[in-house]
Amino acid sequence: MSIMGAIETCTQKNGLSSLLIEIGGESTSSVRCSACGHTSYCITPMYDCSIDIPTSCKSLEYALKSYFATEILDGSNKYLCTRCGTRTRAEKKISVTELPKVHFK
Numbered sequence: 530m531s532i533m534g535a536i537e538t539c540t541q542k543n544g545l546s547s548l549l550i551e552i553g554g555e556s557t558s559s560v561r562c563s564a565c566g567h568t569s570y571c572i573t574p575m576y577d578c579s580i581d582i583p584t585s586c587k588s589l590e591y592a593l594k595s596y597f598a599t600e601i602l603d604g605s606n607k608y609l610c611t612r613c614g615t616r617t618r619a620e621k622k623i624s625v626t627e628l629p630k631v632h633f634k
Contacts, residue, residue: 559621
């Protein structure tokens, strides 16, 4: 099910006739180096958010928490730190720093 389908189902269950989202937020990706502790940030415009919602998913909230969970970069996916130059294990996190406007009708 797509996120829009899940939102539509949620709005119907809660008695709302429609939900309008004006796309245009901002997300921040942060990566923390385990070798030197440096955190790098990348701020990007957020026009959409593609979140897989498997049929076995417990809830939309669970899917969102999974999407925004901290990711460990390790093994063949190690991070090359811009400060210390070490290819090392790191933690990557995506967060929404500016929400798009949401209107319930």
